[in-house]
Amino acid sequence: KQEVTQIPAALSVPEGENLVLNCSFTDSAIYNLQWFRQDPGKGLTSLLLIQSSQREQTSGRLNASLDKSSGRSTLYIAASQPGDSATYLCAAGGSNYKLTFGKGTLLTVNP
Amino acid sequence: ETGVTQTPRHLVMGMTNKKSLKCEQHLGHNAMYWYKQSAKKPLELMFVYSLEERVENNSVPSRFSPECPNSSHLFLHLHTLQPEDSALYLCASSQARGTVQRRKLFFGSGTQLSVL
Numbered sequence: 001k002q003e004v005t006q007i008p009a010a011l012s013v014p015e016g017e018n019l020v021l022n023c024s025f026t027d028s029a030i031y032n033l034q035w036f037r038q039d040p041g042k043g044l045t046s047l048l049l050i051q052s053s054q055r056e057q058t059s060g061r062l063n064a065s066l067d068k069s070s071g072r073s074t075l076y077i078a079a080s081q082p083g084d085s086a087t088y089l090c091a092a093g094g095s096n097y098k099l100t101f102g103k104g105t106l107l108t109v110n111p
Numbered sequence: 112e113t114g115v116t117q118t119p120r121h122l123v124m125g126m127t128n129k130k131s132l133k134c135e136q137h138l139g140h141n142a143m144y145w146y147k148q149s150a151k152k153p154l155e156l157m158f159v160y161s162l163e164e165r166v167e168n169n170s171v172p173s174r175f176s177p178e179c180p181n182s183s184h185l186f187l188h189l190h191t192l193q194p195e196d197s198a199l200y201l202c203a204s205s206q207a208r209g210t211v212q213r214r215k216l217f218f219g220s221g222t223q224l225s226v227l
Contacts, residue, residue: 004153031211036218043115043201043218051212089154097142097167099216101154 002027004092006102013080014110021075021105023090032093033066033073037086038104044089048075080109114138117202117219124192125227132187132222134202142207143185144216145177148199160185161207192226199223 003026013019023033032051036044048057048064050073056065063076073090087104094100115136124130136143145157159167160179174196176188185202203216 032214034215041199041221041223043117043220044203044216046215046217049213049215051210053212091154093211093214095211097144097159097161097214098156103151103153 002030002092002094002098002100004090004100004102006088006090006105008105009103010106010108012108012110015080015082017080017109018076018078019080019107021077021088021090021107023073023075023102025071025073025092025100027092027094028068028071030068030092030094033064034091034093034099035062035064035073035075036089036091038089039086047088077107080107082109082111085109115202115204115217115219117200117222119222120220121223121225123225123227124189126192126194128189128192130189132189132200132202132224134185134187134219136183136185136202136204136217136219138204138217140204140206140217141182142205142214143179143182144203144205145185145187146201146203146218148201148221150198154201158187189224192224194226197224197226 007022035047050066061078089104091099091101142161147155158177178186199221201221202219
């Protein structure tokens with residue numbers, strides 16, 4: 001059974017700092033690894049999807065990497081802004097529509 | 112506007128009530144999902160419909176009953192719920208065909224359910 005762990009559970013940084021969020025998964029037989037953002041009381045917004053054959057994906061200030069063999073993914077946020085404050089979730093995509101989520105990292109960027 | 116709309120946004124119900132959650136997607140997708148998000152727990156997949164056929168049912172209690180009348184609409188019928196069923200219920204959609212590796216999910220804003 002796939003298990004996804006995110007570290008740290010919470011992170012508070014000053015504005016402008018570069019930061020890294022970590023995600024690990026126990027079963028390397030994944031189809032993709034997805035990163036989402038969730039604002040309080042809201043649904044999830046897809047940020048990046050890395051296919052199993054890829055090593056990384058970039059969108060603006062966000063860069064996500066995937067190392068299937070070690071069961072790890074990282075989300076790098078450059079030059080953080082207060083608007084980046086949210087919960088970031090990673091999810092490992094398996095067969096039969098299964099997407100296994102971690103508990104998330106609560107990010108606070110202070111002005 | 113995410114393209115996936117859920118109603119109602121908030122719902123309070125007693126344990127003997129019957130209610131339904133509604134989800135509608137305007138993205139041309141043909142797979143729809145129900146997820147449950149409880150405090151301090153990861154999102155849990157409840158049901159998946161692909162091409163209007165249920166393809167996933169994650170040992171969900173029978174007091175939750177999904178319905179997918181067409182590829183754009185998904186319902187979750189609720190009956191005699193328990194207080195521990197209080198959670199945020201999220202609907203999502205994706206393409207069913209094509210490469211699994213590229214299957215990206217699009218979520219609605221959720222229904223915050225409180226069972227008294």
